[in-house]
Amino acid sequence: MEGIDNRQYSGLASYQEYQFSYYRENSIFTTLIIADFGVSIWILDYVWGSAGAEKVLWWPIAILAMTLPYLIALKCKWNYSVTFFCAAITILSWEVGYINVLNQLDVNVEYGLVGFILFVLMPPLMMMGFSLTTNINMMAIIVGLPVVYASLGYAHQLDLMRYLVLIIPLSIISVVANYILIKLYYIRREY
Numbered sequence: 164m165e166g167i168d169n170r171q172y173s174g175l176a177s178y179q180e181y182q183f184s185y186y187r188e189n190s191i192f193t194t195l196i197i198a199d200f201g202v203s204i205w206i207l208d209y210v211w212g213s214a215g216a217e218k219v220l221w222w223p224i225a226i227l228a229m230t231l232p233y234l235i236a237l238k239c240k241w242n243y244s245v246t247f248f249c250a251a252i253t254i255l256s257w258e259v260g261y262i263n264v265l266n267q268l269d270v271n272v273e274y275g276l277v278g279f280i281l282f283v284l285m286p287p288l289m290m291m292g293f294s295l296t297t298n299i300n301m302m303a304i305i306v307g308l309p310v311v312y313a314s315l316g317y318a319h320q321l322d323l324m325r326y327l328v329l330i331i332p333l334s335i336i337s338v339v340a341n342y343i344l345i346k347l348y349y350i351r352r353e354y
Contacts, residue, residue, distance in 0.1 A: 179294055182348060183243055186292035191237050193288045194230060194253070197281065201226040201257065204278070219264045229256040233289070247290075247297060251304070254285050258305060262312050265320040275320050276329055279309065283334045287341035298341050306334050 202223040209216040229252075235241075236249035261282075265275045282305045286298040293301075309326060312318040 180243065182345075183246075183292035184240075185348070187237050187240070189291050190289055191234060193291075194233055194237070197285065197289060198226055198230045200281070216268070218267050222260060222264050225260050226257060229253055229260065243293075247293060250290055250293075251301065254282070254289070254301070254305065255308060258282050258308055259312075262309060262318050262321070266318065268320070276322070276325055279326065279330055280333060283330060283337045287337055287344055291344065295338075295342055295345055299338055302334050302338055306330055 205216070205219065205223045205226075231253075232249040233246070233253040236246040241249070261278055265278070283302065285305065286293075286301045290298055290301065309318055309321055310323065313321045313323045313326075
């Protein structure tokens, strides 16, 4: 990974910008891995003959297209705010798409819930260079979006109580992991 050495730190406006620049390449890599994982899940569904997999043929194509805003922002080294906005577009459009896919498939509740686990892992993996506060806010939106959809009747395949029992502890673990990653970065930068 191409990092920024401490000599370059003095030219940056803040420690957060330093961290953001340092993790840019890692964020590109993990975003591509997560997008590949999303496409792979659809391929497995199709091969295994999941009922309705052909109805959601648009999903793997959409995943790749929805990845572009964040990847472009990272690759073009856009500023922190614009890049966060692009990350939010990518992650939340994946989540809305996933809810729509579940609505079109005839799958059991547990199958659908497992997919939401990946979303709570996205902030610490895809958004490593962002502040803990930014990632916590993103986590709250990620956890809350399916709740809003279910409350409005748009996520009829989602068992809301099971979702919350699974996702809330996992999101807390994800935030703690994010905090540890940020502290490890700080310690490594200082020495």
